[in-house]
Amino acid sequence: MLSRVADSLYWMSRYFERAEHCARVLEANYNLMLNPSKLSTAERWQRIMASLGIAATASGIDPQSAMISLTSDPDGEASIASCVAKSRENAGQVREQISSEMWERLNRLYHQVTQASTGLETDSDPMGLVAAVREGSYQFHGMTDATMNHGEGWQFIQLGKYMERSCALPVLLDAYFSGAGEADVLDWVALLASCAAFESYCKVYTADLRPDSMAEFLLLNPEFPYSVRYAVERMDAAIAAISQTSRTKATGRIERIAGRLRASLAYVQIADIKIGGLHRYLHNVIEQCSSLHSAVQAVYIDYPIQSALEA
């Protein structure tokens, strides 16, 4: 497979996942903010920004413009609209490689988002757009599984999706567990909802919302799709499948990083993590994901010609 094609599939998938993640977080917090709280509106927005990994400006945040910057702003790096547009742009580069169902679904969502965006500035309810993105993402992944060959290209799509998730979840968790200020029950509900985890959590731990249990569930649960461990395991599986199809010999480093990260999440216990500090552990996960991303780029996509000739 051409490196450019693999790269486009990877980023198509990453940007789509980023849009979905942002949509989930906004949806959860929008509901929460309808209730009164000890925290001021500005403080709440600060946490939303932090949980999406966006450095908040020191001076207070204006809710209206914050909402626009996260949803409809076409130039905003982090906005849902720009993530969906970038995802579509990458898909457009490789339309021949994905199924027409996938393209049509993504294209439809793009037009929906662009249309809804123009209406947003007039103070309307942004939640319709946010829900459309979340549903669009679920359908897109369903179609991807059902209509596309599960070959190398599909594996790069999986890799993109779970790489993004493995990077985004630790940031979210860090904002809640290490952030300043005390969280109340409703804040915890919002955290679980941000990961579409409320129902799944309750099935395992009942509705008893204890921070340790929640950290354990969102970080280490092997069966829940929006846990860090689950995402890392899927990512590891995609990497193994890709290195099996590829004839490149330099895959050892990638497999080593992925394997180490997977093993760490599989065998660690929440009590051990707390000794060294959750914050440090989460940051370690993010760092390892980032070096994994660089290693994938260096081996499959953007490798130096000289080394490829020698191999």
Add this chain to the structure above:
Amino acid sequence: MPAPFSDYEIGAAYDEMFRASGRPRTHYKNLYTLLLNLPSDELYRCKKEADLSFFNQGITFTVYGRAEGTEQIFPNDLLPRIITSSEWATIERGLTQRITALNLFLADVYHERRILKDRVIPGEIIYTCKHFRRQMHGVKVPRDVYISVAGTDLIRLPDGRFVVLEDNLRVPSGVSYMLTSRKVMKQIFPTLFRKCGVRPIEQYSQALLSTLRSLAPEGRSTIVLLTPGIYNSAYFEHAFLARQMGIELVEGRDLVVHDNTVYMRTTSGLQRVDVIYRRVDDDFVDPLAFRADSSLGVAGLFNAYRAGNVVLANALGSGVADDKAIYSYVPKIIRYYLDEDPIVDNVETLLMTDRAQREEVCGNLDKYVVKAVGESGGYGMLIGPHSSREQRAEFREKILADPRNYIAQPTLALSAAPCFMNGRIEPRHVDLRPYVLFGEKITIVPGGLTRVALRKGSLVVNSSQGGGSKDTWVLQN
């Protein structure tokens, strides 16, 4: 004439379907009977079904000069254009002769230049040609084949003869429309199709692949299609052909040249490339050898090509043979290399470099079609009878400023074929572009792209200028 032909007017142009009012030509009788017996709304339904099929397949092209990347569905007319087997036999022999001669001409121009030394063609006209590539002098190309894929535009004169209007020897496009519209027509008119006995064209992709393969060096056969990318007007076709042939669709940035060898970057490392079916113009293939500002090409490609480590199809510099001024010499070229008379004639062409001819044209611009020699796609063209005073003045100035850049042809009545237009059947002007493949041997799939000027009375068939297409049926016998 009976419905649905009640509005059908036979003009001065050759009519493809009718000998005279109400009297269809023999090979159109099946279609005629079908149309007479079809309930009127049935044609509407067929048209809708066909359009939907094109839409769903995403058969589009991009129009330049408007908002970037405006994609349009390629308009396809419902009624087939039918050609008899004997007409086709002449076309086939004529095009084979023409391509053979033009190919010999290119080999000569880039090596011994006998035709110039023998003063059959003035050297000046070659060296001033925009598509002449000095760099190609002395470069050996596999099998001496410069033109692997040609799309020759034919028109039919009022007396029924086919003549060549222009040769497209660089990167001719449109073949994907020929193939997809055939597929749709088979779905719409299966019975008529069987009754008529239509020769197949579906083997085109295999034929193209074996043509490209026949140019590959012994034992090596990695073939790729090089596209300028998704914003090119023919991107749909590039992707279509790559998929049909099962070869990789690459962009310039996917290729690297090292040690005069071309590789593509894959997830399995660098893979050597042997033949490039390039759909990128000469000017853009290599920023080191040609236009330095090109970002579509591959640095170092030309050197790899000259070293014989990669094959480009068509060869670089083949555009010198489809220059519209050199076109007027093609009959001489055929006689010079093959010692034969042209089987398919040229259209009378006036060279603006010739003083007498220039004065004749500039004085009567309303009677001529003026074309820029290096352009294609209907750009840079004046159609005298349909032009305004300002346009003519503008072209007169252009011609006088740069006579080498223009030629003129008398305005010709292209033949007309019946088209289904908004519920009625009306004649529209058409041309024909068959595709010629040249590798180990010359192959012409029986058919081609019939382009239609959809506006009533218009003579411009280019898709970029409001033209459409028709399926072209060449009959078995």
